[in-house]
Amino acid sequence: MNVVVDRVRKSYGRGAEAREVLTETSLTVRSQEFVSIVGPSGCGKSTLLMMMAGLLKPSSGEIRLGDEPVTGPPAGLSVVFQDYSRSLFPWMSVRRNLTTALTASRLGKEEQRSRVEHALESVGLAGKGEMYPWQMSGGMQQRVAIARALVTEPTVMLMDEPFAAVDAQTRADLEDLVLRVRHEYDVTVAFVTHDIDESVYMADRIVVLAANPGRIAADLTVDLPRPRDQVETKLDARFAKLRSEVFRLVMRPDTPASA
Amino acid sequence: MQTEQATVRGAGRAGPVVLGVAGVVSLLLLWQLLGALDVVPRSSLPGPWSVLGALPTILSDQDFLAGALDSAAATGLTVLVGSLVAVAVGLVASSFAFLQRPTMVVVNTFRSVPATALIPIGVLIFGLGMQMKVSIALYAVVWPILINTIYGVATTEPMRRDVARSLRWGWWRQQALVTLPSALPSILTGVRVAVGIALVVVISTELLGARYGVGTVLVQYTQASRPEVVYAGVLLLGTAGALLFSALVRAERRLVRWVHHD
Ligand SMILES: Nc1ncnc2c1ncn2[C@@H]1O[C@H](COP(=O)(O)OP(=O)(O)O)[C@@H](O)[C@H]1O
Ligand SMILES: [Mg+2]
Numbered sequence: 008m009n010v011v012v013d014r015v016r017k018s019y020g021r022g023a024e025a026r027e028v029l030t031e032t033s034l035t036v037r038s039q040e041f042v043s044i045v046g047p048s049g050c051g052k053s054t055l056l057m058m059m060a061g062l063l064k065p066s067s068g069e070i071r072l073g074d075e076p077v078t079g080p081p082a083g084l085s086v087v088f089q090d091y092s093r094s095l096f097p098w099m100s101v102r103r104n105l106t107t108a109l110t111a112s113r114l115g116k117e118e119q120r121s122r123v124e125h126a127l128e129s130v131g132l133a134g135k136g137e138m139y140p141w142q143m144s145g146g147m148q149q150r151v152a153i154a155r156a157l158v159t160e161p162t163v164m165l166m167d168e169p170f171a172a173v174d175a176q177t178r179a180d181l182e183d184l185v186l187r188v189r190h191e192y193d194v195t196v197a198f199v200t201h202d203i204d205e206s207v208y209m210a211d212r213i214v215v216l217a218a219n220p221g222r223i224a225a226d227l228t229v230d231l232p233r234p235r236d237q238v239e240t241k242l243d244a245r246f247a248k249l250r251s252e253v254f255r256l257v258m259r260p261d262t263p264a265s266a
Numbered sequence: 267m268q269t270e271q272a273t274v275r276g277a278g279r280a281g282p283v284v285l286g287v288a289g290v291v292s293l294l295l296l297w298q299l300l301g302a303l304d305v306v307p308r309s310s311l312p313g314p315w316s317v318l319g320a321l322p323t324i325l326s327d328q329d330f331l332a333g334a335l336d337s338a339a340a341t342g343l344t345v346l347v348g349s350l351v352a353v354a355v356g357l358v359a360s361s362f363a364f365l366q367r368p369t370m371v372v373v374n375t376f377r378s379v380p381a382t383a384l385i386p387i388g389v390l391i392f393g394l395g396m397q398m399k400v401s402i403a404l405y406a407v408v409w410p411i412l413i414n415t416i417y418g419v420a421t422t423e424p425m426r427r428d429v430a431r432s433l434r435w436g437w438w439r440q441q442a443l444v445t446l447p448s449a450l451p452s453i454l455t456g457v458r459v460a461v462g463i464a465l466v467v468v469i470s471t472e473l474l475g476a477r478y479g480v481g482t483v484l485v486q487y488t489q490a491s492r493p494e495v496v497y498a499g500v501l502l503l504g505t506a507g508a509l510l511f512s513a514l515v516r517a518e519r520r521l522v523r524w525v526h527h528d
Contacts, residue, residue, distance in 0.1 A: 057428075060432060061432075062428050062431060062432060079431075079434075080431055080432045080433075080434050082434065085432070086428075086429075086432045088425055088428070088429065089425075090425065093423050093425045093426065094425050094426065094429050096426065096429075096443065096444070096447070097524035097527070098447040098450075098522075098524055099443075107433070107443060108433050110433070110435065110439065111433060111434040111435065139523075139524065140524075141524050141527035142527075
């Protein structure tokens with residue numbers, strides 16, 4: 008399902024205090040597409056994503072999921088938050104973290120159980136359902152967070168810098184995991200990151216945001232073959248070209264392209 | 267070398283026990299000395315041996331045992347009802363912005379009135395039975411639990427609230443699965459404090475007139491000039507209180523295991 012950001016603007020604060028964080032922005036994430044949203048810290052990536060998630064109201068403009076205006080968190084849309092340690096529920100076992108994510112879906116007990124087991128298996132955590140998040144490593148906890156997002160079998164998954172807090176090795180594993188489950192679950196993904204390599208490696212399309220005020224600086228198509236490979240893909244000349252282009256856009260968004 | 271280290275480590279572990287025993291022994295010596303030197307008259311402070319000797323008397327006194335049961339029931343009932351009411355009010359008051367200020371004003375006004383000052387009024391309204399004890403003690407315990415509930419709710423991680431909204435949970439489910447567990451460590455601290463307060467207030471009502479309870483029995487022994495039995499009773503209550511407290515602390519740790527790992 009398409010996610011449409013239609014002339015959306017966002018400012019925080021009121022009156023004289025008001026600060027525009029995102030100028031009028033339009034963007035469509037097409038069905039089945041994997042879009043990276045990349046930009047410097049504080050440029051409004053999270054703000055944009057939270058509005059797409061229905062967790063934050065735009066100051067003006069409209070978000071639509073398919074043809075439906077988003078006025079609150081919609082069914083069929085999942086969010087993976089930035090910090091797993093603050094987004095999982097430590098008082099619940101892993102299995103319960105996933106099962107409670109299904110309450111709004113109103114499924115039978117049996118269907119719930121098989122969904123949960125399947126999601127755990129997909130992220131490589133089969134048999135770990137009885138553990139508690141605080142008994143797990145950071146990488147495993149982020150897998151739980153991904154499984155929780157997938158268990159509802161969403162059409163759209165929004166991810167906010169999901170791997171910012173894990174080490175490089177784990178990060179590469181999780182990147183490939185997301186690329187795999189994305190196909191398994193047939194899900195449309197908007198993936199926020201401040202890591203330029205990651206934005207290129209993951210995406211079909213890269214939306215580069217610039218700061219002060221937040222706005223779209225560029226919208227680039229990634230013509231790299233799939234499946235991606237941590238070594239091969241990054242050796243590809245097109246990867247290097249995209250990478251440096253995104254780098255230039257992020258660092259100096261207002262200079263012309265052919266520098 | 268090996269054995270030496272083991273010995274040292276063993277001594278380290280035994281340290282607190284040794285210190286504790288030494289403390290108790292010196293206290294007993296000091297106690298004995300105070301009496302022997304006639305610093306304090308025997309009638310107000312009987313010697314340690316006569317107090318220990320009075321333990322069987324108090325432990326076989328049916329009134330004392332029934333009274334202890336009555337006091338425990340009053341304390342338990344107070345903490346149970348007080349926790350349910352204070353936690354419910356705290357959750358509701360915290361989830362509606364317009365209720366937050368008025369609630370704090372009410373809390374700060376009423377909690378500064380000492381509960382024991384209300385005992386005469388409690389007696390006038392409820393008489394000298396269980397109802398009076400529990401009402402007065404309830405008044406004393408709801409404030410600390412309410413304050414701790416409100417404080418605990420305020421510490422809820424905003425991202426977890428967003429997760430709950432994103433999972434499209436209703437108000438009840440959000441309270442039960444996110445807000446309440448987030449506030450639980452703080453609530454349990456409040457409940458532990460409340461147990462102490464409830465005990466103090468319940469025994470106070472008994473010393474000041476309630477018909478049944480350990481306090482009532484201790485007053486009777488005081489009037490019968492049996493100070494050693496009074497001291498034996500106080501010693502028992504103190505020990506029971508200490509055991510209860512350490513049990514509560516342990517129960518608390520078990521209930522909020524995640525806190526120590528976050
Ligand atoms: N609730 C808020 N109130 C006021 N300002 C905010 C709020 N949330 C974010 N901001 C500001 O908006 C800007 C964009 O924030 P954010 O969307 O989190 O950026 P990013 O995710 O790209 O780092 C930042 O300057 C931040 O300080
Ligand atoms: Mg952010």
